[in-house]
Amino acid sequence: MATALEIDGLDLLDDVETMPLAQLNPARAQRFKDDTIWPVFARLRREDPVHFTPASEFGPYWSITRWADIMAIDVNHEAFSSAQGIALPNLEALAEQERVMGPRRRGNAGFITMDEPEHSKHRKAVTPTVAPANLALLAPLVRERAGQILDALPIGETFDWVDMVSKELTAMTLATLFDFPFEERRKLTYWSDVITNLPGHGPVRDWPHKFEVFGKCFGRFDAIWHERLDSGGGNDLISMLTQNPATREMDREQYHGTVVLLIVGGNDTTRNTISGSLYALNKNPDQYDKLRADPGLIPSMMSETIRWQTPLAHMARTATRDVEVGGKTIHTGDKVVMWYISGNRDETKIDRPDDYVIDRARPREHLSFGFGVHRCVGNRVAEMQLTIIWEEILKRFPDIRVMAEPTRTYSGFVHGYETLPVMIPRRH
Template identity: 60%
Template structure:
C-alpha cells in the first residue's frame, strides 16, 4: 500500500470518529475511490450496525453493515423488495429523473424466478466444464502476449480482455466487438463528470446504440432455431420470449455488468492483494494447490460490488430499529465481509483460510449471483496459467479506483512482469 493511501486512511479514520454518529454517511464515492471508506464501516459495525443517514443526494437510507444482518435482509424478499418500480437494487435507484429499467435482479418472485431460470443453464456446471478449455486457451494467449520488463496496465491488457472474451462467448457475439461490450458495461455504472461520460444525456445516447446492437441480435436469434447462448435463451424462453424490448434490454444490461465488472475487478484485485501481502504470494507460488482458496479469499477481500439495495414493503424491526415501509435499505457487502464476529481477522488477506467461502460478495437468497461459479472458474484458470509463466507480477504504484459506491473496482493498475519462468 502506498504511503499516500495510508495517509488517506489515517485522515479518514480521524474524520469518521470525529463526526457525530447520526451524521455518518458511508455512501460517498470519493471515499471509495480513495479506498478510505473502511473507518466509517468499522465504526458503524461497532456502534450502530443498523444506521439511518437522513441526508444524501439520493435521499435518506438505512445502512446494514454486519454480516448476519445483511444475510437476514438479503434472504427476506417478502419484506425487502428488489422491484425496479420501488427503486431497484442500487442506492441511486428511484430518482425522479431516471426511468427505471426492468431486469430480473430488480424483480421479486414469481417473475424474478422464471426469468432467472431461463438464463441459468448458460452457467450450469456442465456448460462451465465445456467452456473451461476455451477460457484456458484465451488466458494463455493473453498472458503470452504481455510485455516482459515493461510497465503496462493490467486492467486493460488482462482483466478486461479475458472477461470481455468470455461474455462475448456467452452472448455468441463477434469477438471483435468485445471491447464495445466492456465499454457499455463501464458506461452503465459511470457517474457523469468522472472521465468516461460528461452528462446523463450522453449516457442515454450511448444506451441507444447499446440497445440497437442487442435488438439486432434478438431479431436474428428469435428467427433461428434455439441455441445455448444467452440471447437465444431469452428469445425462445417461455417466460421471456414475449417480454417488452425495454425489459430485454434491462436483462442485457444486468448480464453485461454482472458478467464483466465483478470478475474483471477481482482479477485485478488478486494482483493487488498478493502484492500487498508478499508472504501470501510466496505461499501461493510454493503451493499452486491453494488457487481455489485464494480465489475465494480474493472475492471476499475485493468485494467487487460494494452494496445492494432493497426497499421495505412494510414496517420491519431489525437490530432494535424500526425500518418503515417505503424506506431505502442498503446492504453493505463490503462491510459484512470485514465483520469480526463472523470472519476471523477479517482485514487480513489469508489465502489458506479455514473457511474461505464464508463471504457475502455473491449475496444470499434468491438473488445470489447466478454466474458465481463462472467468476470463480475464470479466476482459477487465469492464476493457473500465471503461475506457469511468471515468477512474479509487480504492481508499480497505487491503482486508480472507480468513482462509485456500487462497483468496487479499478480503472487502471500499472504492473511490471520482470521475467518469464
C-alpha cells in the same frame, strides 16, 4: 434543503471517528475512490450497525453493516423487495433518466429487480448457459484465451493490468456467452463502464453522451434479439431468453434491463477480482509466496480475494412492511442497503477480517455473491475465469509486480479498479 455538494462535504471534511453519526453518509463515492471507506464501516459496525442517513444524493436510506443483519435481510425477499432497484439510486441520475427517457417502470436491471415468482421464471431462462455442464465445455476455450493474453504481455516494462488482462479476459468470455461478435468484444466493456459511471467519471462525458451510448447498446441488442428469434438460436444468453416462454414475450424495458444486468454482471465482478487478486498478493507478499509454493491454493485464494475485495460493495432493497432490525424499526417504503463490503469485514463473524489470508479454514464464507433467491447467477463463471487465469499466470511468471497504487472506481456500488500499473520482470 442542502445540496448534494453540501451533503457530500459533511463526511469528507470532518473526522469520521468524531462527527455526529447522523451526518455519516457511507455511500459517498469519493471515499470508495480514495479507499478511505474502512474507518466508516468499522465505526458503524461498532456503534450503529443499523444506521439511518436522513439526507444524501441518494435520498434517505438505512445502512446494514454487520454479517448477521445482512444475511437476515438478504434471505427475506418477502419483507425486502428488489423491485425498486438493487443499487442506491443517484437522484440526479434518476431525474436525468426520466427527463430523457420518460418514467421508468422499475430499476432497469432485469430479473434481479423482480420479486417472486416473476424473478425465478426469468432467472431460470438464462441459467442453462451458466450451468456447470456448459461451463465445462467453455473452460478449455477460456484457458486457451487466457494463455494468449498472458503470452502477449510485455516483459520488463510497465503496463496496465486492468486493460490488458482483466478487461480483456472478461470481454472474451462475455462475448462468447452472448455469442456477440468476438472482434467487437470491447464494446461490451465500454457499455458496462458507461452504464456504471456518472458524467465526469470513467468514459462518460456528460448526460447526453451517457444516454446516447445506452441507445446504441440497446439498439444493438434489439437487433440480436430478432436475429436469435428468427434463427431459433443456440445456447447463448440471448437465445435462452428468446426460447423460454417466460421471457419470450417480455417487453423492451424488461429486456433492456436484463441486458444491463448481464453486461455489468459479466464484466465488473470478475475483472475487478482479477485485478484485486494481483493487488492483494503484492500488498501481502507472504501470501504470494504461499501461492507460488502451492498452486493448489488458487481456489482458496480466489474466494479470499472475493471476500477481501468485495467487487460489488452493496445491494439495496425496499421494505414492504415495517420490520425491526437490530432494535430499530425500518418502515414500509424505506430504502435499505446491505453493505456486503462491511459484512465481509465483520469482526464478530470472521477472524482477522482485515487480513488477506489465502489459506483460511473456510475461504468461501463471504457475502459477495449474496444469498437467497438473488444469489449471483454467474458466480460459477466468475470462479472459473479466476481459477484459470491464475493457473496460467503461475505457469508463466515467477513474479508480477504492482508498480504504483491503482486508480479506483468512483462508485459506492462497483468496488473496482480503473488502472493497475504492473511490471513482469521475467518469464519462467
